[in-house]
Amino acid sequence: MTDVTTAPAGLPEKIRHYIDGQFVDSLDGEEFDVINPVTNEPYIKAASGKKADIDRAVASAKKAFDEGPWPTMLPRERARVLNRIADIVETRGDELAAMESYDSGLPITQAKGQANRAAENFRFFADLIVAQVDDAFKVPGRQANYVNRKPIGVAGLITPWNTPFMLESWKLGPAIATGNSVVLKPAEFTPLSASLWPGIFEEAGLPRGVFNMVNGFGEEGYAGDSLVKHPDVPLISFTGESSTGQTIFANAAPWLKGLSMELGGKSPAVVFADADLDAAINATIFGVFSLNGERCTAGSRILVEESIYDEFVERYAAQAKRVKVGLPSDPSTEVAALVHPEHYDKVMSYVEIGKEEARLVAGGGRPEGFETGNFVEPTVFADVTPDARIFQEEIFGPVVAITPFKSDEEALQLANNTKYGLAAYIWTSDLKRAHNFSQAVESGMVWLNSNNVRDLRTPFGGVKASGLGHEGGYRSIDFYTEQQSVHINLGEVHNPVFGKQ
Numbered sequence: 001m002t003d004v005t006t007a008p009a010g011l012p013e014k015i016r017h018y019i020d021g022q023f024v025d026s027l028d029g030e031e032f033d034v035i036n037p038v039t040n041e042p043y044i045k046a047a048s049g050k051k052a053d054i055d056r057a058v059a060s061a062k063k064a065f066d067e068g069p070w071p072t073m074l075p076r077e078r079a080r081v082l083n084r085i086a087d088i089v090e091t092r093g094d095e096l097a098a099m100e101s102y103d104s105g106l107p108i109t110q111a112k113g114q115a116n117r118a119a120e121n122f123r124f125f126a127d128l129i130v131a132q133v134d135d136a137f138k139v140p141g142r143q144a145n146y147v148n149r150k151p152i153g154v155a156g157l158i159t160p161w162n163t164p165f166m167l168e169s170w171k172l173g174p175a176i177a178t179g180n181s182v183v184l185k186p187a188e189f190t191p192l193s194a195s196l197w198p199g200i201f202e203e204a205g206l207p208r209g210v211f212n213m214v215n216g217f218g219e220e221g222y223a224g225d226s227l228v229k230h231p232d233v234p235l236i237s238f239t240g241e242s243s244t245g246q247t248i249f250a251n252a253a254p255w256l257k258g259l260s261m262e263l264g265g266k267s268p269a270v271v272f273a274d275a276d277l278d279a280a281i282n283a284t285i286f287g288v289f290s291l292n293g294e295r296c297t298a299g300s301r302i303l304v305e306e307s308i309y310d311e312f313v314e315r316y317a318a319q320a321k322r323v324k325v326g327l328p329s330d331p332s333t334e335v336a337a338l339v340h341p342e343h344y345d346k347v348m349s350y351v352e353i354g355k356e357e358a359r360l361v362a363g364g365g366r367p368e369g370f371e372t373g374n375f376v377e378p379t380v381f382a383d384v385t386p387d388a389r390i391f392q393e394e395i396f397g398p399v400v401a402i403t404p405f406k407s408d409e410e411a412l413q414l415a416n417n418t419k420y421g422l423a424a425y426i427w428t429s430d431l432k433r434a435h436n437f438s439q440a441v442e443s444g445m446v447w448l449n450s451n452n453v454r455d456l457r458t459p460f461g462g463v464k465a466s467g468l469g470h471e472g473g474y475r476s477i478d479f480y481t482e483q484q485s486v487h488i489n490l491g492e493v494h495n496p497v498f499g500k501q
């Protein structure tokens with residue numbers, strides 16, 4: 001059953017870097033194997049970038065920035081290119097989704113949704129830069145001040161393996177919309193879909209050198225680390241684990257680089273007794289099992305009011321058992337294969353820890369019929385106490401912890417009782433409680449009686465160990481631009497004159 005997987009059409013011969021408009025190998029020729037998560041067999045080689053490759057890519061991006069024309073083009077002209085990118089991504093959506101699903105193990109229907117979202121990211125920032133207004137301030141009769149917004153230079157973009165193409169678009173869109181040039185370092189587990197960017201950008205007419213990409217690892221001396229430490233890269237936008245974020249923060253410190261960090265999460269979904277239970281169960285199932293549970297904003301801790309706790313756990317476990325595990329390429333699949341055997345081992349080790357710490361009510365093993373590959377049954381633990389590791393630590397797979405609470409105060413205390421603070425989901429029909437809880441919960445984003453649906457204009461980011469700064473909408477424009485204040489004297493000079501004779 002599990003060997004039923006065919007490589008998608010259009011697979012490149014191997015995955016290379018893309019520097020100054022050319023596909024190139026690593027200068028030292030080093031490559032690494034990329035594996036298919038259904039078979040765990042290597043299916044393609046990818047170039048492994050080091051400092052020398054990053055140096056070339058940054059030099060190309062810097063030249064494109066210094067010599068133009070991209071940074072000084074009219075926003076309308078840049079927006080046309082971005083809209084063409086969006087059109088191409090849409091047109092090639094099926095091909096992209098097939099590659100993403102094959103490489104990452106994401107269910108194909110969800111991969112298709114992510115490809116559409118990637119197109120939207122470019123369209124959205126095309127609109128935003130055309131509509132962009134900047135502040136101006138007047139001091140009547142004396143002074144006018146205005147803000148001169150400028151692209152910053154070479155942006156380093158470092159991305160993770162979950163929904164890789166969409167998360168790359170989330171950084172590429174605003175970074176290039178605002179006139180910067182970029183070096184992208186895709187995640188080493190999932191470099192396949194990123195190999196389509198060069199063709200998409202070339203066809204859309206993005207000038208040579210504005211987009212560069214170096215594949216490979218993040219560790220010291222490799223591509224990610226070298227990008228962070230490159231003196232000609234003043235900005236780093238990073239999405240990944242909190243511990244990697246800490247390393248990057250320290251490595252970027254000597255240059256005081258601009259940093260945007262979207263990090264890990266262990267987000268609570270709080271279900272009060274007065275909630276619409278059907279809606280809450282559907283949404284919290286989707287919230288942790290969609291995207292294979294490999295989702296930063298997953299509601300992976302469900303806190304449930306005591307009076308409905310038993311009913312909730314019973315219904316939730318029953319529904320989790322009905323979630324369809326299948327091959328990534330099967331359109332009816334709801335949960336497919338985790339990205340990599342290393343990650344599979346990590347998730348399964350938490351499942352074993354959970355069996356010691358709490359009550360297993362669904363899943364807990366390998367699904368029947370899937371003897372190989374990184375398949376995990378949708379797994380539900382009940383009666384999880386806040387000191388449990390499965391309550392505190394990010395598992396990043398289809399595993400959820402359910403915990404009862406007695407009062408609003410206890411619910412809040414439990415919700416805030418981790419080092420993370422990315423998202424929170426609140427289910428109640430009491431509007432006042434919903435608002436008060438939102439104010440007090442320690443999270444960058446809150447969804448009230450809602451699934452994780454995000455309007456692209458809203459700020460996105462976490463607090464505590466979940467992130468630093470916000471992107472999304474105008475916050476992305478702010479991150480990728482310098483805001484220079486220009487002061488114009490309109491009247492007499494009011495400065496005191498020193499050394500007057």
Ligand code: NAD
Binds near residue numbers: 263
């Ligand atoms: P990771 O931190 O292991 O790797 C992310 C990227 O950083 C990869 O490209 C990797 O090669 C690179 N990297 C690793 N070490 C580096 C270093 N020292 N210097 C520079 N680059 C380095 O994360 P992952 O396992 O790929 O992704 C999963 C994590 O990402 C989870 O914790 C998840 O919550 C988080 N995530 C957060 C968001 C968000 O928006 N908050 C979104 C998606 C994923």
